[in-house]
Amino acid sequence: MLTIAMPKGRIFEEALELLRKAGYALPPEFAESRKLMIDIPEEDMRFILAKPMDVVTYVEHGVADLGIAGKDVLLEEERDVYELLDLHISQCRLAVAGLPNSRLNDIAPRVATKYPNIASSYFREQGEQVEIIPLNGSIELAPLIGLADRIVDIVSTGRTLKENGLVEFETIANVTSRLIVNPVSYRMKDEKIDELVERLTAVIAS
Template sequence: MSALTIAMPKGRIFNEAIEMLRSAGYDLPEDFDLSRKLLAKAPAENMTFILAKPSDVPVYVEHGVADVGIAGKDVLLEENRNVYEVLDLLISRCHLSVAGLPGATPDLFAPKIATKYPRIASEFFREQGEQVEIIKLNGSIELAPMVGLAERIVDIVSTGRTLKENGLVEMQHIRDITSRLIVNPVSYRLKDDAIRHLTERLKTVVEKEGS
């Protein structure tokens, strides 16, 4: 079986994906979860893992540095990279929402929207027929309405706790988000057997856990 390089984001998705791989029968090192390396190997499975920022995972896969990757649907929509999305892993569930301060009156002309997801936000409001000004931020999105930088935000919501703690409320649900298995188009052809084998084993876990 061909060697595979897999790009994965650190954090919640990484932890859930590793457990899914183990459930699929892959022999991964016991201390793998605790690794702080940027590269980690699973010699028994002929696999190398690239540990990256979530937004960088599709980049590594698109350019062929990684054969496959695991990325949130939010990242895939925002990055719009040339990769194949082959399986919904149904892990790291959350959703994208519009949020803001309760009772706030938006600017009637092009209200400001702060977000890490300018592409997704622009498309959403365009579909709503609403003209807005998008302000891209890289962190602490919840701060924007609190200090008057923006009337609303577009961000990922998991439990809603962070919004509540900052006095914000959800206003519109954009879409549900889960993590997906993605593949480099060239690797999909050259390493077809290994990638199909990985996909089928993970699909079995998804179906078992979903039943």
């Protein structure tokens, strides 16, 4: 049985559609289930539904053979997994944003983000020494209350930034969801995994 960890929400729905187009018989009620672990015996598959940041952990530790994770998570976490395929779903970008016409504080510039590793690397490459302030939610609030000069966050349509009076300054990376695999699983279940990759590749190409 192949065990696949998938994040709930938009990525889950788009990934389900991909798998169905690839010929996998997943029941219609699958997306509405409140179960966190769902077996599909006819396809010899098990799905684990998890938070996006946890998917990579499950795959790295081998409790899931495969996972679907955003490139943002993979860049931030740097885990021991292989990236097999760009699924071209849930497209967005990691961006630097802040209040319009504002500049970085010369003395102690501060950047709020839930991506501290990515943000640190980016500003270091720009020759800027900044203080990273880790936040988990409502990142857009940080510049408004004077907590930070800039934020680094995921941007999809830009609507949330606009509604909060913020503007996007730079794009750090374009983000899509990727199919990842545990290295040991890839050796042990290579035929099944390669078949899955081939079927998904054909769907993406079409």
